[in-house]
Amino acid sequence: MFGKKNDKDQTTAPEDSEAAARPGSTGLSGDTKIKDWLAHPQGGPVLRAMLAEAGSDESQLKPVRGFAMKRLIPMSKGQFTDEAIAQLVVKAEAYDPASAPADPARASAPEGAGEDEEIELPEFVESITEGRFAAKTVIVTGAGSGIGRATASRIAREGGRVIAVDIKEPGLEELVAENPGADIVKVVANVTEQDDVDAIVAAAGDRIDGLANVAGIMDNMTPLHEVSDEVWDRVMAVNATGLFKLSRAVIPAMLDAHAGSIVNITSEAGLRGSAAGLAYTASKHAVVGITKSSAFMYGPQGIRVNAVAPGPVITGIEASFDSELGGRRIRTAMGAMPTPVGPESLAASITFLLSDDGHNVNGAILPSDGGWSAV
Ligand SMILES: NC(=O)c1ccc[n+]([C@@H]2O[C@H](COP(=O)([O-])OP(=O)(O)OC[C@H]3O[C@@H](n4cnc5c(N)ncnc54)[C@H](O)[C@@H]3O)[C@@H](O)[C@H]2O)c1
Structure with missing residues (x-):
């Protein structure tokens, strides 16, 4: 393009x-x-x-x-x-x-022809809260691209020490280069592998104040009878199992401190059945279940566990449409989809829940989707 x-x-x-x-x-x-x-x-x-x-x-x-x-x-x-x-x-x-x-494009398409009425809304501009994450160590997965990178960057610019995790190194290097002087520890790791999970926790050290489980992958929009074992295994491994393994590994440090905030990234597909294929939808519903169970279990011990459900966000995530039925059904349901936002809009929601500003919020599934889930 x-x-x-x-x-x-x-x-x-x-x-x-x-x-x-x-x-x-x-x-x-x-x-x-x-x-x-x-x-x-x-x-x-x-x-x-x-x-x-x-x-x-x-x-x-x-x-x-x-x-x-x-x-x-x-x-x-x-x-x-x-x-x-x-x-x-x-x-x-x-x-x-x-x-x-x-x-030719202008000649055949006069001003405004065929377009929905366009109301110009102001673009979101980040407002940095100096020191909001001072003296805090926060692990962010998927930190090499999109929502994870925007979240890691915002935490670093608000004074936090960030353990920036991604399976791919180049994006992590760009994150570090874009934030000179920030306290960012990059860890190239696959969240589905236990050894890598152990390495992430070791890089964080004894104190872990926050964890943003952002790493995730899409599926290929297939309905149940067309889902291959390969797609099911791969999507569930990253979106649900990886998130589960890393969360399990940080809980002991948070229990010791009687404090901690975990934010899991679900999706519109974690709220209903019409936003993706079966594997992604199941994995993002699993994220909701992990979030609610953990919030219930650990709330009295000072650990908060919440989730953010993004609507459309312009990032590097890739999805294919490999099913005629899946493509037809999902495209129909996407009619009410709002205009996509930049990843920093999601970072704003995630850092709110991670920070002490969210101290009274536990077990919430926060749609950050411009109202899509209200349709
Ligand atoms: N972009 C959207 O419209 C949208 C909507 C709803 C939910 N989400 C969710 O937001 C999260 C972030 O997605 P994004 O849109 O920023 O995508 P992205 O592809 O830009 O970023 C995801 C990052 O996760 C990393 N990653 C993938 N598998 C990994 C693994 N096994 N271990 C470590 N890192 C791994 C990738 O390398 C990539 O850098 C995902 O969980 C996704 O499901 C995105």
């Missing part, structure tokens, strides 16, 4: 104020919203041309139309870069709408 990274041509995307000040400037920059790029007489055609070159089109950008262009960089897994934005800015400045052929 995105242009290729070009390390040789090291230009960087201008900020809004810089862009506006340059002669011939279009005012477009990495800070400009994608929908404003698309609506711009010079920016729109060059952006559409870039998408077409990559075999894509602007419909791919629908969920992120309200995002600033530069927010695509961390979501693109290295395919879209700061330099690519800078090149788009230069191309837009050089583009002459008068001499160029009509932009």
Whole structure:
């Protein structure tokens, strides 16, 4: 979907104020919203041309139309870069709408045609609470990407020591590089393996104040009779068994301290049957059961266990539609799905429950989904 990274041509995307000040400037920059790029007489055609070159089109950008262009960089897994934005800015400045052929996408799709009414809501901006996690050690799994990475980053920026766990190392390295001076211990580990779980707990040390079980994988949207053993085993292993094993391993330290907060990530698929295939739905319902049982068991000893159920979030998670029946049924039910949010919106909900701000909340399943579960 995105242009290729070009390390040789090291230009960087201008900020809004810089862009506006340059002669011939279009005012477009990495800070400009994608929908404003698309609506711009010079920016729109060059952006559409870039998408077409990559075999894509602007419909791919629908969920992120309200995002600033530069927010695509961390979501693109290295395919879209700061330099690519800078090149788009230069191309837009050089583009002459008068001499160029009509932009076919604009010509066939007049302003507003075929689109739902679009009310512009402000983008969520994190408000950091200095020192909220000071002197606390929090383990975050899935910390190399998406919701886990945003959660780890927020805890680190709020003064916590983060044990950042992921099966893949590159995302953990980026997390550390993005937070210079932060107290982040990276642990490359597979949460389904007991030896790796032991290594995570050893890296944390005697004191573990919090655990965010975020690592998870999707299924392939298959209904019961089409679920392969492989999909069932893999999805249950990561989403339910891994979460169970790591939680079991941290409980002794929390019992010793008579304190601790665990936040498990479930899903809309943990609340109902229409958001994914059978394996993912079963695994996320298991997360709800683990959360409620543990909250009940350990509440009197100072340990809180809650879950967050995200709606659609723009992350690196991948799902396939391998079943005609599953695809048809799930796509129908997704009609009421709200606009996806960035992972920092979920980090806000997760860190609330992890922190002392959530001290009176135990056993809750908190939908963080823009109201999707209320439909
Ligand atoms: N993105 C969404 O729309 C959405 C919606 C509902 C629930 N969720 C849940 O949120 C959680 C985070 O997902 P995301 O969207 O940020 O996905 P993501 O793919 O961006 O991040 C998940 C991370 O978990 C890691 N991981 C996977 N298996 C692992 C293992 N065995 N051990 C250690 N790390 C492992 C991956 O390497 C990846 O970095 C998941 O539990 C997912 O089910 C996501």
